[in-house]
Amino acid sequence: FRALEYKTQVPLSASGDHVRTRLTHTIEVASLARSLARSLGLNEDLAEAIALGRDLGHPPFGHPVEHTLDRLMRGAGGFGRRLQSLRVVETLEVKYPDFNGLNLTREVRQGIHPGTSAGTSPSLESQAVDLADEVAHCCHDLEDALESGLLDPGALRGIELWKETESGIRRNYTRLNPERTRRFVSRCLADHLVEDAVRQSIASLEEFHPASAAEAGAIGQTLVTFTPLMDKKIRNLRDFLGKNFYRHPDICEVNQRASQVLQGLFEFYHLHPHLIAERAVLRIKKEGVSRAICDYLSGLTDRTAMQQYARHVGTDSLLRELTPQAA
Template identity: 35%
Template sequence: MAVAGGRPRVPWASDPFKTRGRKFPEPDDSRNPFRRDCDRIIHSTAFRRLKYKTQVFVFHEGDHFRTRLSHTLEVAQVARSVARALGLDEDLAEALALAHDLGHPPFAHAGERALDACLAAHGGFDHNAQSLRVVTRLERRYAAFDGLNLTWETLEGIAKHNGPLTDAAGRGIGRYAGGLPHAVVVHSAAQDLELSRFAGPEAQVAAVSDDVAYDVHDLDDGLRAGFFALEDIAGLPLVGEALVEVEARYPGLERARVATEVMRRVITRLIEDVVRETDRQAQAAGVGSADAVRCLGRPVVGFSPEMQRAEAQIKAFLFARMYRHARVQRVMDEAQSVVRDLFGHFLAQPDDMPEGWRMGLDASDRTQRARRVADYIAGMTDRYALDQHARFFDTTPDLR
């Protein structure tokens, strides 16, 4: 099935005109509610800061490596393509893709690990939950409310695009078996996001689009960084087939263009597999509404079993040859020390934070202070974190 053509809206797509609404009611304007969510996310401060947050390489290591912002835009492009091909709501899929990494701290998962350790006694830190916190509390742009006042469907998708967070009794499951993230607990007290059910179809599209985008583009960045060559990835499923095709059709083509052509073919095959498999799953389940998708008890959007195995091999290769590369590990270890140092400093000296972050702090409430410090640090870009570290410490690493 061709992805580009799209199809009419399917019955199990989310309907923007039947949204469960916003926490704070607002009058309608010329946009549909999901398009309005997209626009609010794009105009948010947190979205702009993604430009200087690490994907794999710290922002100053090269102008052509992905940042958290360029990764987010690539996820949004894939999500729109998949949603269009399936007849789902493109605006909601795009909104969820745009918002999915808003809670990432500086220095990617290294920063997240550091903050999680710093907050071990205060509920830990989780970037997905922090994305929810950003759009419901930390963005302060509007006169009538904190956050962006997004629709229920967008908030639900941000919170659980990777699957349910609890069982039917409200106990955390999977990675949250030890307890739900603080931000989720706080928001759930005010608004029920039905944490024991799967998210709607567009949220599932955003989740698989994240996998598609970072699998392919991390391969591309790894090639650019010289961590491996095309010959090293020729044995990977999808990649090897695409390489044979490109070299047969374009003999003598310069290697940089060969790599680009290979990645184009790989990403297309991943997307087409998702569309075919999702069609098959939806038809087999007989889902007739977005709520039916939520109640199904399993994802309806995803890769075929064969593609799951192929995609897992790509991830395993990247883990061994890129994410655990000595250079990346050294930089990320140093980055974690930057985050730990900043957390310890601001926890002991909260007056060194900007005035807006100090206001309302209870000197006797260590958990409140720790969470406020974590919110402040999580919002930092890589370069701002390094600048702040240099203000208070004499040993700021170069991170190269």
Template identity: 35%
Template sequence: MQRFTAPYASLPEESRGRVHPETGADFRTPFARDRDRVIHSQAFRRLKHKTQVFVYHEGDHYRTRLTHTIEVAQVARSIARALGLDEDLAEALALAHDLGHTPFGHAGERELDKLMRPYGGFDHNAQSLRIVTKLEKRYAAFDGLNLTWETLEGLVKHNGPLVDREGDPVGRYREWGLPEAIVEYAAVHELELHSYASAEAQVAAIADDIAYNAHDIDDGLRAGLFGLIDLGDVPLAGEALARVLTLYPDLDHDRVVHETVRRVMSDMIFDVIDNVKRRAKTLKLHVSGDVRQLDQPLVCFGAQMQENNRVLQSFLNQRMYRHEKIEQIMERARRVIAALFEAYTNDPELLPPGWREGGSPKDPARHARRVCDFIAGMTDRYALEQHKRLFDLDPLFR
């Protein structure tokens, strides 16, 4: 059994349980069972061919949603272990955090959100919730994966509260309101949307940031979007690069990149661990519920690392995500999503048989959500194949 040294760790024996009670407990904890169910889901397997930044056929060594997810899980588990938290819960949340992403990365999400705006929009966190509570159909007794309350809570709130204590949306939900999927589910299963999630959920969230930064440096260098010399003045990355070059002045380029990236990750991980330990001691946390009652996240970088992280992300945003090559790819991806959405909404018969049920053009909102679920679940490759099949055109990427 795991040994928890942090008094604010989530204890599996104190889980609030599942919507559909289950008997037949085995050697796994409830959170370990959640992790295993995520891994065996169809949505998890599809991450193999979903894009981070580069479309699947551009190279075998760029990250996909699956490889990114595995890296996030590794970082989350390492941090959770160092802090004495429940590693299984942190890992389950890390493995599930990207299940709701569309094909073609953020370009696909932005386009689906625009197309779905008259019907409640699209949000990948809300879509992850739909997948694990409704769209996965594997078990005889229920739809979804019937995950524990703690995993569902962490999936929805890993980036912080969604509403204030009066119930008004906050942050990125302030303008358009909460996604319909979250509102509907919270109405039947209270997830305490006004509070922070567990320490384990917060660990999974910051592990996502750490993995993103590290692998985007790696992928950006590999793609030639920027060079090692460009990292020289970037805090954190530049400092790591300088240490590598001092220790290994004759190292070949590829190893310099790897050594730099691993130092960036290590610096961020150790900063999180040290900062959380200091904060937890100051805040005098006694049980896991104390973390939810704070008015700020427990798991975060120290002040200097926060600034370093901000500058690094700004660099990547300018030099990678807004690079002309990437913007051209994403514009083509946007057009593929728009064309598929229009085709399926105008003619439901184009959908596979299992997806034609539950909506029709006579019920536009329900039909549009059905189409949205279908497209959001596609891999890059499948989306391109469907575009080719429907329009008999080159899929725009060759």
């Protein structure tokens, strides 16, 4: 879990000390999920535990490396961060003398990677975590995009969620300067999204009135969700961030270099599998060299991945682009 501090949320060259990491994102999601669960009368501890476990299998450098590992693992079972998170808590972590894993309840493990069968839906607590993750991504990626300077605040004037939130702030805080207004938008937007989700989710729960977790799963549809109108507004914001931030040339360049680092390491360790961590080496006979290497690489932080690449494979120019500069 502590290693998530050194795995970036959205890789940014020269990102400084205050960029969000997987750890800060996970803590924010857990807090939001717990608040949602409390408002809806769900199991707060379960929602928080699911949120804290969901990103344990996330590889270094964010989503592009996840896609790279999945491509490299074709024919060997593929790779997905949710399934890898489940693998971490069930198999890879060694905290007890007589069995592997973290001894989590079935409900927590199913929430980390639902894997539901046809006609059923994830637990309500798992749905709350999904929604909290969506809120965090929208608000905090927007905040990071503005802080990085890659996104011009003026470009957001056509985005309905931004306009609504900003105008509400200006009505209530007439003396705020543009900089403080911009910084406050993310907080207010998160509150706005959560309030909408609570209203809609309460209405859905009252309509279906599931008496147990089994009944909620048998309904076969998501009950913890936004209103249709808010869902449309969120998709609009996410599309905007996709075009103007996630696919910004600077981000794309860093993503490409990060993928090169992981692919280079994957290929190197295929030639020299004895150099991966001892616990991973011991799994080669049972699960194959590719899976053992994948487990090892997905557990690296951004920093250790760059160190391994520099030691075994890399060029200074490639690593320089991936090294955040001090703020």
